[in-house]
Amino acid sequence: MLPLTILLKQFQYCRDSVLSHSYCMHQEVMKMACSDITVNNIYGLFTKLLTMGLDSLLIFLSYIMILKTVLSNPSNSECLRALNTCISHFCAVLIFYTPDIFLSVIHRFENSFSPLLQILLGYISLLLPPLLNPIVYSVKSKHLRARIIRVFIK
Template identity: 75%
Template sequence: RLLGSLLKTVNDTKFNSAVFLLTGIPGQEVIHLWISIPFCLMYVISIIGNSVILFLIKTDPTLHEPMYIFLSMLAITDLGLLIATMPTILGIYLFNSREISFNACFTQLFFIQSLQCIESSILLLMAFDRFIAICNPLRYASILTLPRIAKMGLVCVLRGITTIFPLPLLLKRFQYCGDNVLSHSYCAHQEVMKLMACSDIRVNSIYGLSLSLLTVGLDSLLIFLSYVMILKTVLSITSHMKCLRALNTCVSHLCAVLLFYTPMTGLSVIHRLREDSSPLLKILLGYIYILVPPLINPIVYSVKSKHLHARISRAFCDGLDHRNSLGVAN
């Protein structure tokens, strides 16, 4: 019994000291430093864009409306996703740092999956916001009150944490085989699970699939149904201009939905059904899935939202006027 305990301790120590190896773009290691430039630009633009959105919504009372509050929730989630992935992605391309410990990998995996689940929930809330605004505008203010919106946001966070929390625990209890090389620059659940070849992973597979269906799958279905109802209501409007105006308020959200769900679905299909697909395609989809929505969402909403666009233009003009006045004074 004592010998068995000592062997278990040795195995646990070996497990805890083991590492995963992350992957950049295979075959392009020589130019990784140059490849880091667009990644750095994407991170900087995404962080500035989402931070500006948050600052404007917080400081401008005219933007304290349900649609913009949900947008601020989306921006916070995107910032969290950028912070969760930045150390490993930039670490590979800037410093050629590929190793990540098991515990660090599981922690990153938890935050990425949780934030993705939260973002899916927020996109559903934004679809609900558009549904109420178009299909039942007279009750919009009474339904989407600030206390109710706060409770909705809290439910989104709790849903993301509680549903994803078992994933790293389920992954950590297995022995890992092979060379421990992941095909992404960050820890993805499907990739880590594939390295458990010497273990029975049916529980993990069933839980992961059920989780996808009950969160992302259910959210996307409800978003689709909400837009069916919106389209039905809009088509019943006799005025052509009012019909177009109502649809125009949904364009930004539809872009955010497509940017979020399209690469996620493609990556999931490749991991589960198309093992023979190109590794480069898998890597590119992985980057699009993580980096493109936080980059594009602020741009789309800034362009399509008249109030937000006007507020950004006014802030920019005020900044130029202040700079010019300082130049004249000097």
């Protein structure tokens, strides 16, 4: 992130200094600049895609290794237990990455999207992963799953 802040520091800012999120997003600060932001835009998108792409590739490779190890286990019950943990982790990763990817794409092409959608997706990407993470991992437990179902049935 340091190169992004250095690139932002060299711009002249002449637009309104009101941000649509409660936190500072690089894309919003970048769009307040009056000068050409092409290099900053390309670098920010490249960094986001490289980081998420590398993370996704390493997670995918680790899942292949885990599945290879789990499926070589002769015990069906242990195999199912391990796969259950993998599915929970995979859901948590999807919950984390999906809103962040959409938010990054929407901010790059904001003219075709509603500002309300940008604000909503910003808060979703900030709040949803930490809120849903405990739920995703606790659904595996029969005791906790029964209590969660009871809360929603009442």
